[in-house]
Amino acid sequence: MPNNTHPPGNAQEALVAAEARFITNNPASKQQHDLAVGTLPGGNTRTLLHTSPFPLCMKQGKGAYVWDADGHKYLDFVGELTAGLYGHSHPIVREAIISTFDNVGLSLGSTTAHEQKHATLLCDRFKLDHVRMTNTGTEANLHALAGARHFTGRRKVVVFSGGYHGAVLSFGGGQPAPNNVDRDDFIVVSGYNDIEASVSAIAAESGNLAAVLVEGMQGSGGCICGSAAFLHAVQDAVHAAGALFILDEVMTSRLAPHGLGFELGLKPDMITLGKYLGGGFAFGAFGGREDVMAVYDPRIPGSLAHSGTFNNNTMTMHVGYTALSQIYTPEVSVAFNEKGDRFRERLVAVAKGTKLSFTGKGSLIGLHFTEDGVEDITCGEDVRGKERSDLRDLFWFEMLEEGFWITRRGFVAMVLGTPDEELERFVQAVAGFLERFGALMRV
Numbered sequence: 147m148p149n150n151t152h153p154p155g156n157a158q159e160a161l162v163a164a165e166a167r168f169i170t171n172n173p174a175s176k177q178q179h180d181l182a183v184g185t186l187p188g189g190n191t192r193t194l195l196h197t198s199p200f201p202l203c204m205k206q207g208k209g210a211y212v213w214d215a216d217g218h219k220y221l222d223f224v225g226e227l228t229a230g231l232y233g234h235s236h237p238i239v240r241e242a243i244i245s246t247f248d249n250v251g252l253s254l255g256s257t258t259a260h261e262q263k264h265a266t267l268l269c270d271r272f273k274l275d276h277v278r279m280t281n282t283g284t285e286a287n288l289h290a291l292a293g294a295r296h297f298t299g300r301r302k303v304v305v306f307s308g309g310y311h312g313a314v315l316s317f318g319g320g321q322p323a324p325n326n327v328d329r330d331d332f333i334v335v336s337g338y339n340d341i342e343a344s345v346s347a348i349a350a351e352s353g354n355l356a357a358v359l360v361e362g363m364q365g366s367g368g369c370i371c372g373s374a375a376f377l378h379a380v381q382d383a384v385h386a387a388g389a390l391f392i393l394d395e396v397m398t399s400r401l402a403p404h405g406l407g408f409e410l411g412l413k414p415d416m417i418t419l420g421k422y423l424g425g426g427f428a429f430g431a432f433g434g435r436e437d438v439m440a441v442y443d444p445r446i447p448g449s450l451a452h453s454g455t456f457n458n459n460t461m462t463m464h465v466g467y468t469a470l471s472q473i474y475t476p477e478v479s480v481a482f483n484e485k486g487d488r489f490r491e492r493l494v495a496v497a498k499g500t501k502l503s504f505t506g507k508g509s510l511i512g513l514h515f516t517e518d519g520v521e522d523i524t525c526g527e528d529v530r531g532k533e534r535s536d537l538r539d540l541f542w543f544e545m546l547e548e549g550f551w552i553t554r555r556g557f558v559a560m561v562l563g564t565p566d567e568e569l570e571r572f573v574q575a576v577a578g579f580l581e582r583f584g585a586l587m588r589v
Contacts, residue, residue, distance in 0.1 A: 156586070157534070157536045157537055157540060157583075157586050158536060160540050160583065160586070161536055161539055161540045161543070164539075164540055164543035164544060165199060165543060167543070167547070168199070168543055168546070169199060171216065171218070171547075172200075172202060172214065172215075172216050172218075173216065174203065174214075174215035174216045175200060175201070175202045175203040175214060175215050175216060176199075176200050177215075178203040178215055179200040179201060179203070180200075189201075194227070194553075197542075197554050202214045202215075202546075202551075203215040204551075206234075207222065207233075207234030207235070208234050208235045209233050209234060209235055209563055210222055210233050210234075210561040210562075210563050210564040210565070210568070211234075212234070212551055218546075218549070219549060220546070220549050220550060220551035221549060221550050221551065221564065221568050221571075221572070222234070222551050222561050223550055223551055223552040223558045223559065223560070223561075223572075224551050224552060224553055224557075224559065225558075225559030225560060225561050226421075226559070227365075227397075227421070227553070227557070227559060228365070228396075228397045228400060228421045228422060228510065228559045229420075229421040229422050229424075229426070230422070230426070230559070230561055231400060231421075231422035231474065231509075231559075231561065231562055232422065232425065232426060232469055232473060232474075232561075232562055233561045233562055233563050236469075236473065236562075236563075238468060238469065238472050238473055239425055239426055239465060239468070239469055239473070242425065242464055242465045242468040242469070243461065243465055245464070246460055246461055246464040246465065247461075250460045250464065251460065252459070252460055252461065253455075253456075253459060253460070254460060257458065258458060258460060258463065260460070260463045260464055260467065261279065261458040261463045263463075263467055264279075264463045264464075264466055264467040265277050265279070267467055267470060267471055268419070268423070268431060268433065268470075269433065271403075271404060271405075271470065271476075272395070272399060272404055272405050272408070272417060272419065272433070273404055273405075273408055274417065274433035274434055275433070275434065275435055275436035275439065276433055276434070276435075276436055276439035276440075277431050277432070277433030277439070278431065278432055278433065278439070278442055278452060278457075279429070279430070279431050279454075279457045279458055279462075279463075280420075280429075280430035280431060280432065280454055280457055281428045281429065281430055281454055281456050281457065282312065282313075282420060282428060282429070282430045283311075283312055283394075283396035283397075283418060283419070283420030283421060283430045284311070284312025284313045284314065284315065284430070285312075285430050285454065286312075286396065286418040286419060286420055286430035286431055286432040287311040287312050287315055287359065287392075287394060287396075287418050287432070288312065288314070288315070288327070289432055289442075289452055290357075290359075290392050290416050290418050290432040291303060291328075291356070291357060291359065291392070292450060293416070293432070293438065293439070293441045293442060293450065294356045294357035294389075294390045294392060294415075294416065294438070295356045295357075296441045296450050297356075297390065297437075297438050297441050298355075298356045298357070298388070298389060298390065300353075300354050300355055300356040300389070301328075301331050301354065301356055302331055302332075302333060302351045302354040302355045302356060303328075303331055303332050303333070303355070303356055303357050303358070303359055304332075304333045304334075304335060304344075304347055304348055304351065304355065304357075304358040304359070304384075305317050305332050305333070305334055305335070305358075305359050305360070306334065306335050306337075306338040306344075306360055306361075306364070307319075307320040307334055307335065307336045307337070307338060307525065307526055307527070308320075308338050308364045308366075308367030308368065308370065308525060308526035309338070309359070309360065309361060309364060309367060309394075310361075310364070310365060310366030310367060311359055311361075311394050311396075311418075312396075313325075314326055314327045315327070315359075316366075317332070317334050318366065318367065318526070320334055320336055320526075321334055322334065333347055333351055335347045336527065337525050337527060338364060338367070338370060338372065338376075338524070338525040338526065339370075339372060339373055339376045339524040339525050340376075340525065341375065341376050341379045341380075344376070344379065344380050344383065345379055345380070345383045348380070348383040348384060348386075348387050348389075349383065349386075349387065351387070352386075352387040352388070352389075355384075355387050355388075355389040356389055356390065357384070357389050357390040357391070357392050357415075358380055358383075358384045358389065358390075358391055358392065359392045359394060360372070360377070360380060360391075360392070360393065360394065361393075361394045361395075361397070361398065362377060362393060362394075362395070362398050362406040362407055362410060362412070363397070363398050363401070363406060363506070363507055363510070364526075365396075365397035365398070365510065365557075366557075367526055368505060368512040368514060368523065368526065368529070368556075368557075369505045369506035369507070369510055369511060369512025369557065370505055370512070370523055370524065370525060370526070371505070371506070371507050373524075374410045374411065377407075377410060377412055378410075378411070378412065381412055381413070381414070390415040390416060390438065391412075391414045391415050391416075392414060392415065392416045392417070392418065392434075393407045393412060393414035393416075393417045393418075394417075394418050395407060395417045395418060395419055396418055396419060396420040396421055396430070397421060397510065398510075399417075399419055399421075399423070400421070400422055400474070400479065400483075400508075400509065400510075401479075401483055401507055401508040401509070401510065402479060402480075402483065402508075403476030403477075403479045403480060404476075405417065406507075414434065415434050415435050415438055416432060416433065416434035416435070416438060416439075417432070417433060417434060418430070418431070418432045419431040419432070419433070422469075422474070423466055423470060424462045424465070424466045425462070425465035425466040425467075425468065425469035425470070426465065426469070427459075427461055427462040427465055427466065428456070428462065429462050429466055473562070474562070478562075482508070482509055482560070482562060483507070483508030483509050484508075485509070485560075485566075485569075486506075486507075486508040486509035486510070486511070486560050487507070487508060489511070489560070489569050489573075490504055490506055490511050492569075492570075492573045493511070493513075493572075493573060493576060494521075496573055496576055496577045496580065497576065497580065499519070499588065499589060500519055500580050500587040500588060500589060501515050501516060501517065501518075501519045501534060501537060501586075501587050501588075501589060502514070502515055502519070502537075502541075502576075502580065502587065503516065503519055503520060503521045503523065505523050506558075509559065509560040510557075510558070510559055510560070511557075511558040511560075512556060512557055512558075513538075513541075513556040513557075513558070514529055514533070514556065515533060515534040515535075515537040515538045515541070515556075516529050516532040516533055516534060517532045517534060518532060518589060519589040520532065537583075537586065537587070538554070538555075538556055539554065540583070541556075541579060542554045542556075544579050545572075545575060545579075548572075548575040548578075550572055550575065
């Protein structure tokens, strides 16, 4: 438990004290960061993982836990941003890795029977006609958009403020990020869940629109769920405009047996996948209607090229297939996400009347610190200008001291095999934090 039995009277004082304890408690991580800046810009090759004053350096993971360079043990709530669904040492995953290495080998430089086997499983599970593999969700969305543009002969794409579709497809600030590709081709709708604004934006670009790209729940945007009415209205408007409806399920496919879109009754022309579906290895995929996916059929003159050295690498094809077919079965998906819903409901109850609120669905949870403690969050604009980053940072430091590894931005991705008592321990840790800083946290 954090050693602040007499917490300072304001948020800034509390944050300074928490950061000082962090520096004292993590000298090995600091030393590793100092080494890393010698060869990596900022000591980092994945921007999301950078935190000030320096990031923690993890040295080991086992089951649902990770250990840092200073020997501290944490329950893993980062969950590799949803990719770490299976934890760090699942015995079925381990056996699949060893078996593939011993009996198949690496990088065969050819098509293999197992890529067809994994593709068949993905098509059956997520209701696709055809699918193609990539290495990341970013690649999946890039190739899906390229396919949509080729199929329709148009360029423009409608996206939503707060949307994140990969490293070069980010719209968190209500406009394309500076490093985005094709920045001039995107129309950003400012209100996720705003049916009128969305339908209007789609209709206005009717003759130029190639696709709408949308998440059924904005992951990076704060675990904000799209309503069924909103998503169906978008789907209908897209088809009326003669464009393609692309549903980004890179994060959300784990929320229901056949993906979130299927649960909501959607029929997207294409979906994009990634994260946990590689069984712990780098993975992405995009698939959908047979006629749309045919733009990537190399037997057809004028088709698009789609290459990638590791698209069908043996390790991902075998381990991804094994994990999805043997571990994350439809039955497990249902039970796991029901467990997540119960967990989130406990957190919501504990945080009632404070500046902390929780959003999300199933095993994915977002936490928000706002001045007015807004609970009904339907889009990023609901919290913009009201967010308390100082309280969010303080919470992150304090939860580290309690033994919980979460993202600093406030995103929780549950890991299979997390003990129920650990979830309850987190609920109590949150309650303790809110009590400890009651004067700062009350609305």
